Amino acid sequence: KKYLNECIDSTFVSSVGQFVDRFEVMMAEYTGAKYAIAVVNGTAALEIALKLVGVDEQSEVITQPLSFIATCNAISYCGATPVFVDVDRDTMGLSPASLLAFLKEHTEQKQGGCYNKATGKRIAAVVPMHTFGHPCRIEEVASISKQYNISLVEDAAESLGSYYKGQHTGTFGKIAAFSFNGNKTITTGGGGMLITDDEALATRAKHVTTTAKVPHAYEFVHDEVGYNYRLPNINAALGCAQMETLATVLNNKRELALQYAAFFINQPIKFVQEMPDTHANYWLNAVILKDKQERDSFLQATNDAGVMTRPIWQLMTQLEMFKSCQKGDLSHADWLEARVVNIPSGVRL
Numbered sequence: 001k002k003y004l005n006e007c008i009d010s011t012f013v014s015s016v017g018q019f020v021d022r023f024e025v026m027m028a029e030y031t032g033a034k035y036a037i038a039v040v041n042g043t044a045a046l047e048i049a050l051k052l053v054g055v056d057e058q059s060e061v062i063t064q065p066l067s068f069i070a071t072c073n074a075i076s077y078c079g080a081t082p083v084f085v086d087v088d089r090d091t092m093g094l095s096p097a098s099l100l101a102f103l104k105e106h107t108e109q110k111q112g113g114c115y116n117k118a119t120g121k122r123i124a125a126v127v128p129m130h131t132f133g134h135p136c137r138i139e140e141v142a143s144i145s146k147q148y149n150i151s152l153v154e155d156a157a158e159s160l161g162s163y164y165k166g167q168h169t170g171t172f173g174k175i176a177a178f179s180f181n182g183n184k185t186i187t188t189g190g191g192g193m194l195i196t197d198d199e200a201l202a203t204r205a206k207h208v209t210t211t212a213k214v215p216h217a218y219e220f221v222h223d224e225v226g227y228n229y230r231l232p233n234i235n236a237a238l239g240c241a242q243m244e245t246l247a248t249v250l251n252n253k254r255e256l257a258l259q260y261a262a263f264f265i266n267q268p269i270k271f272v273q274e275m276p277d278t279h280a281n282y283w284l285n286a287v288i289l290k291d292k293q294e295r296d297s298f299l300q301a302t303n304d305a306g307v308m309t310r311p312i313w314q315l316m317t318q319l320e321m322f323k324s325c326q327k328g329d330l331s332h333a334d335w336l337e338a339r340v341v342n343i344p345s346g347v348r349l
């Protein structure tokens with residue numbers, strides 16, 4: 001409330017203001033990235049990240065079928081086509097082994113790029129996602145991407161406060177996207193952030209998300225088709241305040257996860273815990289049921305009892321828009337889709 005009042009009193013409630021700058025500095029410092037660029041939501045952040053690494057109508061983008069729809073929507077906004085490879089069963093995130101198997105079998109190197117032998121299109125980016133805040137094997141994904149000349153763009157929307165070998169998620173590739181939607185670890189009402197260590201990318205990101213306006217005292221000069229993807233200052237004020245409480249939020253989430261872990265210890269239901277070498281933010285707690293039938297009865301019983309539980313997303317490969325996209329073997333994603341349920345994860349629980 002204090003920051004919102006300050007913001008209102010300043011009269012700068014819209015697309016520029018000190019809270020935007022401050023929020024960006026806070027995010028850069030927190031994640032350890034050199035640059036952070038605030039944008040209007042996480043989907044817009046992903047779209048711009050993909051565009052800036054060169055994803056276009058002639059491109060394909062490798063991603064996981066087990067993700068929120070925004071990942072594939074952002075790929076589609078660039079005019080590109082998603083290609084799906086499997087996740088690891090333990091991390092629920094993009095599997096380096098599946099990625100490598102796909103690249104070996106289906107691609108060739110040409111003119112410094114990675115090309116899909118079946119379609120002739122360039123695979124311009126790979127987008128792993130850190131599911132529910134559990135880091136995937138990002139170091140391996142990064143090294144495979146590098147070896148194959150594919151840009152790594154991390155969808156870190158769910159993983160603020162999650163680390164792989166002590167390094168914050170979102171800092172392993174060229175650029176990464178975060179979300180501050182209402183359901184995320186912290187919220188700005190709606191909002192997103194790009195982080196990168198690449199100064200040129202950061203400058204481009206700020207420029208194209210703020211209508212590509214060339215700085216001038218009074219003239220309106222725009223040097224390309226830009227976007228109005230600016231995060232309003234009033235939302236950034238919420239972001240600054242939320243960043244100050246992030247440590248408490250993360251502690252509460254970890255405490256809740258520890259209690260769930262203790263409760264489920266000798267149960268047939270498996271509680272998903274952080275992997276070795278990782279520190280998860282426990283954004284959404286998840287359990288793994290025996291099979292689809294047990295998953296369905298668990299969902300029914302809990303919801304009937306007024307306990308909010310939700311299944312993991314339907315695989316992207318089952319949706320009408322992405323049904324015909326090329327895919328590798330997806331047996332882990334299939335297995336998880338039939339069994340994973342999110343259980344209450346509120347920060348006040």
Ligand SMILES: *Cc1c(COP(=O)(O)O)cnc(C)c1O
Nearest residue numbers: 041042043068070071157179181
């Ligand atoms: C929330 C989310 C996004 C998109 O964020 P919005 O701010 O809602 O646009 C992208 N990817 C994943 C995996 C998400 O969970």
